[in-house]
Amino acid sequence: MRFATRYRCSSRAFVSCTRGEGTPRRRKCSTCGAALLIEQGAHGIYVWRGDGRYPARDAVQLFTSATVADQFASDHLADGYVVRWISSEDVPAALPRSEKPPVSKAHQLSADSWRVIGHLYDPSLINPGSRRRDPSMQVICKTQDVTRDAVVDVVERGLVRARLGLGGDDAPLEAVRRLPDSAIRLRITKAGMYHASHDPTHLVMCALRRGELSLFTLLRGLANPVGFGELCELADRRLFDTYLLGTDAEIPIRQVRDLSSFAYARQTAVGRAYAANR
Numbered sequence: 496m497r498f499a500t501r502y503r504c505s506s507r508a509f510v511s512c513t514r515g516e517g518t519p520r521r522r523k524c525s526t527c528g529a530a531l532l533i534e535q536g537a538h539g540i541y542v543w544r545g546d547g548r549y550p551a552r553d554a555v556q557l558f559t560s561a562t563v564a565d566q567f568a569s570d571h572l573a574d575g576y577v578v579r580w581i582s583s584e585d586v587p588a589a590l591p592r593s594e595k596p597p598v599s600k601a602h603q604l605s606a607d608s609w610r611v612i613g614h615l616y617d618p619s620l621i622n623p624g625s626r627r628r629d630p631s632m633q634v635i636c637k638t639q640d641v642t643r644d645a646v647v648d649v650v651e652r653g654l655v656r657a658r659l660g661l662g663g664d665d666a667p668l669e670a671v672r673r674l675p676d677s678a679i680r681l682r683i684t685k686a687g688m689y690h691a692s693h694d695p696t697h698l699v700m701c702a703l704r705r706g707e708l709s710l711f712t713l714l715r716g717l718a719n720p721v722g723f724g725e726l727c728e729l730a731d732r733r734l735f736d737t738y739l740l741g742t743d744a745e746i747p748i749r750q751v752r753d754l755s756s757f758a759y760a761r762q763t764a765v766g767r768a769y770a771a772n773r
Protein backbone atom coordinates (compact mmCIF):
# COMPACT_ATOMS: atom_id res chain seq x y z
CA MET A 496 0.00 0.00 0.00
CA ARG A 497 0.93 3.64 -0.34
CA PHE A 498 2.17 5.09 2.94
CA ALA A 499 1.20 8.34 4.57
CA THR A 500 4.05 10.74 5.34
CA ARG A 501 4.23 13.08 8.29
CA TYR A 502 6.96 15.17 9.87
CA ARG A 503 7.69 16.67 13.26
CA CYS A 504 10.46 18.41 15.15
CA SER A 505 12.92 15.94 16.72
CA SER A 506 13.29 18.00 19.91
CA ARG A 507 9.62 18.93 20.38
CA ALA A 508 10.82 21.44 22.96
CA PHE A 509 8.04 23.94 22.29
CA VAL A 510 4.35 23.73 21.62
CA SER A 511 4.89 25.67 18.39
CA CYS A 512 7.53 23.23 17.09
CA THR A 513 7.02 22.29 13.45
CA ARG A 514 4.79 19.35 12.56
CA GLY A 515 2.67 18.48 9.56
CA GLU A 516 1.52 16.12 6.85
CA GLY A 517 3.36 15.21 3.66
CA THR A 518 6.96 16.16 2.85
CA PRO A 519 8.28 19.26 4.63
CA ARG A 520 9.64 22.19 2.60
CA ARG A 521 12.54 22.70 5.04
CA ARG A 522 14.51 20.12 6.94
CA LYS A 523 14.62 22.07 10.18
CA CYS A 524 12.08 23.10 12.80
CA SER A 525 11.06 26.71 12.21
CA THR A 526 10.75 27.30 15.97
CA CYS A 527 13.88 25.75 17.50
CA GLY A 528 16.01 24.76 14.50
CA ALA A 529 16.26 21.07 15.41
CA ALA A 530 16.18 18.51 12.59
CA LEU A 531 12.78 17.26 11.45
CA LEU A 532 11.86 13.60 11.70
CA ILE A 533 10.05 12.35 8.64
CA GLU A 534 7.94 9.27 9.20
CA GLN A 535 6.01 6.93 6.96
CA GLY A 536 3.01 4.93 8.03
CA ALA A 537 -0.75 5.12 8.06
CA HIS A 538 -3.57 6.86 9.87
CA GLY A 539 -5.49 4.06 11.57
CA ILE A 540 -9.11 4.20 12.66
CA TYR A 541 -9.62 2.68 16.10
CA VAL A 542 -12.40 2.30 18.60
CA TRP A 543 -11.47 4.65 21.44
CA ARG A 544 -10.16 3.00 24.58
CA GLY A 545 -9.22 4.56 27.88
CA ASP A 546 -5.77 3.04 28.27
CA GLY A 547 -4.27 4.63 25.15
CA ARG A 548 -3.09 1.31 23.67
CA TYR A 549 -3.76 0.96 19.96
CA PRO A 550 -1.92 -2.05 18.49
CA ALA A 551 -1.87 -2.06 14.66
CA ARG A 552 -3.92 -5.27 14.50
CA ASP A 553 -6.88 -3.50 16.16
CA ALA A 554 -7.17 -0.86 13.45
CA VAL A 555 -10.60 -0.90 11.84
CA GLN A 556 -9.41 0.86 8.71
CA LEU A 557 -6.31 2.63 7.34
CA PHE A 558 -5.96 5.94 5.54
CA THR A 559 -3.06 7.77 3.90
CA SER A 560 -4.60 11.19 4.50
CA ALA A 561 -5.08 12.53 8.01
CA THR A 562 -7.92 14.76 6.80
CA VAL A 563 -9.81 11.86 5.25
CA ALA A 564 -9.21 9.74 8.36
CA ASP A 565 -10.55 12.52 10.61
CA GLN A 566 -13.56 12.89 8.35
CA PHE A 567 -14.23 9.15 8.49
CA ALA A 568 -14.02 9.21 12.31
CA SER A 569 -16.40 12.15 12.57
CA ASP A 570 -18.83 10.53 10.11
CA HIS A 571 -19.06 7.55 12.48
CA LEU A 572 -19.31 9.34 15.80
CA ALA A 573 -21.65 6.82 17.33
CA ASP A 574 -18.97 4.12 16.94
CA GLY A 575 -16.53 6.07 19.12
CA TYR A 576 -13.79 6.07 16.48
CA VAL A 577 -10.50 7.90 16.89
CA VAL A 578 -7.49 8.28 14.56
CA ARG A 579 -4.03 7.07 15.63
CA TRP A 580 -0.73 6.95 13.76
CA ILE A 581 0.71 3.55 12.75
CA SER A 582 4.39 3.50 11.73
CA SER A 583 5.30 1.80 8.46
CA GLU A 584 6.86 -1.28 10.10
CA ASP A 585 3.61 -1.93 11.99
CA VAL A 586 1.34 -1.38 8.99
CA PRO A 587 1.61 -5.02 7.74
CA ALA A 588 0.14 -6.19 11.06
CA ALA A 589 -2.91 -4.08 10.30
CA LEU A 590 -3.41 -5.70 6.89
CA PRO A 591 -5.13 -7.55 5.39
CA ARG A 592 -8.36 -7.38 7.27
CA SER A 593 -10.93 -9.95 6.31
CA GLU A 594 -13.38 -8.72 8.87
CA LYS A 595 -13.69 -5.75 11.14
CA PRO A 596 -13.37 -6.27 14.89
CA PRO A 597 -16.60 -5.96 16.81
CA VAL A 598 -17.26 -2.29 17.44
CA SER A 599 -17.81 -1.70 21.11
CA LYS A 600 -20.04 1.05 22.40
CA ALA A 601 -18.12 4.25 22.97
CA HIS A 602 -16.52 3.96 26.38
CA GLN A 603 -18.66 5.57 29.05
CA LEU A 604 -17.53 8.93 30.34
CA SER A 605 -16.79 9.52 34.00
CA ALA A 606 -18.94 11.91 36.04
CA ASP A 607 -16.07 14.43 36.02
CA SER A 608 -15.83 14.34 32.22
CA TRP A 609 -19.58 14.83 31.95
CA ARG A 610 -19.37 17.95 34.14
CA VAL A 611 -16.75 19.40 31.78
CA ILE A 612 -18.98 18.71 28.78
CA GLY A 613 -22.13 19.84 30.58
CA HIS A 614 -20.55 23.18 31.44
CA LEU A 615 -19.67 23.74 27.76
CA TYR A 616 -22.92 22.46 26.28
CA ASP A 617 -26.38 21.79 27.62
CA PRO A 618 -28.46 19.75 25.15
CA SER A 619 -31.76 20.41 26.92
CA LEU A 620 -31.69 24.10 26.05
CA ILE A 621 -32.48 24.60 22.40
CA ASN A 622 -30.86 27.98 21.91
CA PRO A 623 -27.41 29.34 21.10
CA GLY A 624 -26.84 30.28 24.74
CA SER A 625 -26.61 26.59 25.62
CA ARG A 626 -23.11 26.53 24.19
CA ARG A 627 -20.43 28.31 26.21
CA ARG A 628 -17.64 29.92 24.25
CA ASP A 629 -14.03 29.46 25.23
CA PRO A 630 -13.88 29.47 29.04
CA SER A 631 -10.39 28.71 30.32
CA MET A 632 -9.47 25.29 31.69
CA GLN A 633 -8.79 27.05 35.02
CA VAL A 634 -12.41 28.25 35.26
CA ILE A 635 -13.74 24.82 34.35
CA CYS A 636 -11.54 22.94 36.81
CA LYS A 637 -12.63 25.34 39.57
CA THR A 638 -16.37 25.61 38.89
CA GLN A 639 -16.79 21.94 38.03
CA ASP A 640 -14.43 20.68 40.72
CA VAL A 641 -12.54 18.45 38.27
CA THR A 642 -8.89 17.62 37.75
CA ARG A 643 -6.99 18.30 34.57
CA ASP A 644 -7.22 14.57 33.72
CA ALA A 645 -10.96 14.90 33.13
CA VAL A 646 -10.30 17.69 30.64
CA VAL A 647 -7.48 15.77 28.92
CA ASP A 648 -9.85 12.80 28.58
CA VAL A 649 -12.55 14.72 26.68
CA VAL A 650 -9.98 16.57 24.53
CA GLU A 651 -8.30 13.27 23.61
CA ARG A 652 -11.67 11.83 22.57
CA GLY A 653 -12.28 14.85 20.33
CA LEU A 654 -15.35 15.93 22.30
CA VAL A 655 -13.79 19.22 23.35
CA ARG A 656 -11.43 21.45 21.43
CA ALA A 657 -8.49 22.99 23.33
CA ARG A 658 -6.79 26.14 22.11
CA LEU A 659 -3.91 28.26 23.28
CA GLY A 660 -5.46 31.55 24.34
CA LEU A 661 -8.61 33.15 22.93
CA GLY A 662 -8.88 32.42 19.22
CA GLY A 663 -5.45 30.78 19.31
CA ASP A 664 -4.12 27.63 17.64
CA ASP A 665 -5.24 24.16 18.61
CA ALA A 666 -3.33 23.01 21.67
CA PRO A 667 -1.62 19.62 21.34
CA LEU A 668 -2.54 17.13 24.05
CA GLU A 669 0.86 17.62 25.71
CA ALA A 670 0.04 21.32 26.12
CA VAL A 671 -3.31 20.47 27.72
CA ARG A 672 -1.47 18.16 30.10
CA ARG A 673 1.34 20.53 31.05
CA LEU A 674 0.79 24.23 30.33
CA PRO A 675 -0.77 26.55 32.94
CA ASP A 676 -4.52 25.91 32.96
CA SER A 677 -5.32 29.61 32.48
CA ALA A 678 -3.65 29.48 29.03
CA ILE A 679 -5.94 26.75 27.67
CA ARG A 680 -9.36 27.69 26.28
CA LEU A 681 -12.03 25.06 25.74
CA ARG A 682 -15.00 24.71 23.45
CA ILE A 683 -17.37 21.84 22.66
CA THR A 684 -16.82 20.19 19.24
CA LYS A 685 -19.46 18.86 16.85
CA ALA A 686 -18.56 15.37 18.07
CA GLY A 687 -19.05 16.57 21.66
CA MET A 688 -22.47 18.04 20.90
CA TYR A 689 -23.50 14.84 19.14
CA HIS A 690 -22.29 12.70 22.02
CA ALA A 691 -23.98 14.93 24.65
CA SER A 692 -27.29 15.09 22.85
CA HIS A 693 -27.48 11.33 22.19
CA ASP A 694 -26.25 9.98 25.50
CA PRO A 695 -29.15 9.06 27.84
CA THR A 696 -27.08 9.73 30.97
CA HIS A 697 -26.24 13.24 29.89
CA LEU A 698 -29.70 14.09 28.53
CA VAL A 699 -31.52 12.94 31.64
CA MET A 700 -29.03 14.34 34.16
CA CYS A 701 -29.03 17.75 32.43
CA ALA A 702 -32.84 17.81 32.40
CA LEU A 703 -33.14 16.82 36.08
CA ARG A 704 -30.62 19.45 37.11
CA ARG A 705 -33.42 22.02 37.12
CA GLY A 706 -35.75 19.94 39.28
CA GLU A 707 -38.02 16.92 39.35
CA LEU A 708 -39.66 15.76 36.12
CA SER A 709 -42.28 13.15 35.36
CA LEU A 710 -41.06 9.99 33.65
CA PHE A 711 -43.45 10.88 30.84
CA THR A 712 -41.55 14.12 30.23
CA LEU A 713 -38.22 12.28 30.27
CA LEU A 714 -39.54 9.77 27.73
CA ARG A 715 -41.14 12.33 25.41
CA GLY A 716 -39.67 15.73 26.06
CA LEU A 717 -35.89 15.51 25.65
CA ALA A 718 -33.85 16.69 22.67
CA ASN A 719 -33.48 13.05 21.56
CA PRO A 720 -35.61 10.06 22.57
CA VAL A 721 -34.65 8.08 25.64
CA GLY A 722 -36.20 4.63 26.06
CA PHE A 723 -37.84 3.19 29.15
CA GLY A 724 -35.10 0.54 29.34
CA GLU A 725 -32.49 3.27 29.42
CA LEU A 726 -34.33 5.06 32.23
CA CYS A 727 -34.37 1.77 34.15
CA GLU A 728 -30.63 1.46 33.64
CA LEU A 729 -30.05 4.97 35.02
CA ALA A 730 -32.35 4.24 37.98
CA ASP A 731 -30.44 0.99 38.63
CA ARG A 732 -27.22 3.02 38.74
CA ARG A 733 -28.97 5.19 41.37
CA LEU A 734 -28.62 8.36 39.28
CA PHE A 735 -32.23 9.19 40.15
CA ASP A 736 -35.02 7.77 42.32
CA THR A 737 -38.66 7.50 41.28
CA TYR A 738 -41.65 8.61 43.35
CA LEU A 739 -45.42 8.61 42.92
CA LEU A 740 -46.63 11.96 41.66
CA GLY A 741 -47.68 14.36 44.40
CA THR A 742 -46.06 12.24 47.11
CA ASP A 743 -42.70 11.36 48.59
CA ALA A 744 -43.48 7.66 48.27
CA GLU A 745 -40.70 5.89 46.44
CA ILE A 746 -41.77 3.35 43.83
CA PRO A 747 -39.61 0.99 41.76
CA ILE A 748 -39.40 2.33 38.21
CA ARG A 749 -40.46 -0.97 36.60
CA GLN A 750 -43.82 -0.80 38.40
CA VAL A 751 -44.75 2.37 36.53
CA ARG A 752 -43.84 1.24 33.02
CA ASP A 753 -47.35 2.00 31.74
CA LEU A 754 -47.99 4.83 34.18
CA SER A 755 -45.14 7.15 33.31
CA SER A 756 -47.16 10.31 33.91
CA PHE A 757 -47.94 9.18 37.47
CA ALA A 758 -44.32 8.99 38.60
CA TYR A 759 -41.54 11.52 38.78
CA ALA A 760 -37.77 11.30 38.94
CA ARG A 761 -35.54 13.13 41.38
CA GLN A 762 -31.80 13.26 40.91
CA THR A 763 -29.67 11.61 43.61
CA ALA A 764 -26.30 12.89 44.82
CA VAL A 765 -24.67 10.38 42.45
CA GLY A 766 -26.77 11.73 39.60
CA ARG A 767 -25.87 15.33 40.45
CA ALA A 768 -22.21 14.41 39.99
CA TYR A 769 -22.98 13.79 36.29
CA ALA A 770 -24.44 17.26 35.74
CA ALA A 771 -22.43 20.46 35.48
CA ASN A 772 -22.44 22.58 38.64
CA ARG A 773 -23.58 25.57 36.60
Ligand SMILES: [Zn+2]
Nearest residue numbers: 504512524527
Ligand atom coordinates in the same frame (compact mmCIF):
# COMPACT_ATOMS: atom_id res chain seq x y z
ZN1 LIG B 1 11.40 22.39 17.36
